[in-house]
Amino acid sequence: GAGVSQSPSNKVTEKGKDVELRCDPISGHTALYWYRQSLGQGLEFLIYFQGNSAPDKSGLPSDRFSAERTGGSVSTLTIQRTQQEDSAVYLCASSSGVNEQFFGPGTRLTVL
Amino acid sequence: GEDVEQSLFLSVREGDSSVINCTYTDSSSTYLYWYKQEPGAGLQLLTYIFSNMDMKQDQRLTVLLNKKDKHLSLRIADTQTGDSAIYFCAEILNTPLVFGKGTRLSVIA
Numbered sequence: 001g002a003g004v005s006q007s008p009s010n011k012v013t014e015k016g017k018d019v020e021l022r023c024d025p026i027s028g029h030t031a032l033y034w035y036r037q038s039l040g041q042g043l044e045f046l047i048y049f050q051g052n053s054a055p056d057k058s059g060l061p062s063d064r065f066s067a068e069r070t071g072g073s074v075s076t077l078t079i080q081r082t083q084q085e086d087s088a089v090y091l092c093a094s095s096s097g098v099n100e101q102f103f104g105p106g107t108r109l110t111v112l
Numbered sequence: 113g114e115d116v117e118q119s120l121f122l123s124v125r126e127g128d129s130s131v132i133n134c135t136y137t138d139s140s141s142t143y144l145y146w147y148k149q150e151p152g153a154g155l156q157l158l159t160y161i162f163s164n165m166d167m168k169q170d171q172r173l174t175v176l177l178n179k180k181d182k183h184l185s186l187r188i189a190d191t192q193t194g195d196s197a198i199y200f201c202a203e204i205l206n207t208p209l210v211f212g213k214g215t216r217l218s219v220i221a
Contacts, residue, residue: 004154033208042213043155043200059208091154101209103147103154 002026004104006092012110013082021077021107025094032075033101034067038088046090049075082111116212118201123218130188132215134201139182141203146175146186149198149214158186158199193219 005024013019025032034046045059049069060066064082069075079086089108093101116136124130136144142163147155161168161175161184168175174187188195198214 035209035211043202043209043211045208045210048208056208093155100157100160102157105152105154 004092004094004102006090006104006107008107009105010108010110012112014112015084016081018078018080019082019109021079021090021109023075023077023092023094023104025073025075025092026096026102027073029094029096029102030072031095031101032069033093033095034075034077035091035093036088037091037106041088043091046077079109082109084111087111116201116203116210118199118212118215120213121216121218123220124191126191126193126219126221128191130186130191130195130217130219132186132188132199132201132217134184134186134212136182136184136201136203136210138203138205139179141205143204144175144177144184145200145202145204145209146173146184147200147202147211149200151197155200188217191217191219193221195219 007022030051032049036044047067048056064080067077087110089106091106093103095101118134143160145160146158148158149155161177166177172189176185196219198216200214201212202209
């Protein structure tokens with residue numbers, strides 16, 4: 001594909017359930033980022049993968065959040081025991097350098 | 113601390129110029145960015161400026177950077193209804209982008 005894709009586009013879940021969000025970066029991009037966009041809070045960095053290096057997890061808000069990047073390509077963000085405050089749009093971005101991050105359309109997560 | 117600040121709303125008439133302002137805190141930022149987000153869509157990079165520049169022009173967009181005051185602005189000339197969106201200013205510190213909360217631009221026909 002030409003751009004970053006994310007799935008699902010929308011996810012509604014019940015409080016306490018686990019969810020997995022997927023990101024397919026642009027082919028060949030070595031860096032992958034997850035951000036969260038909450039109403040009134042702007043965009044918040046969550047986690048960053050660069051090549052085979054250990055990920056930068058400094059933005060993850062709690063230990064219920066984790067992410068993997070398999071084979072240096074697809075990434076999955078997992079939220080365990082979801083809470084209502086986890087409701088947000090989760091955005092993935094990839095880049096081949098520091099100049100430009102290309103964003104996917106996001107996954108809108110609603111926790112009831 | 114790291115903080116990027118923008119006004120939340122701007123309303124302009126079609127055909128006028130729009131100026132969206134942003135202040136950032138870290139003088140060591142190497143690049144500063146403007147992203148556009150249309151309703152229901154992801155973020156689209158509009159333009160960026162390297163920290164050793166003070167101005168960059170790209171068609172209807174002009175970016176001005178005042179490093180002394182840590183002030184960045186985006187001017188959109190001849191604003192059109194299609195420019196209605198949320199505009200995010202961002203700085204890069206180490207690696208992840210640090211975003212402002214976004215300025216919602218409304219264009220009145």
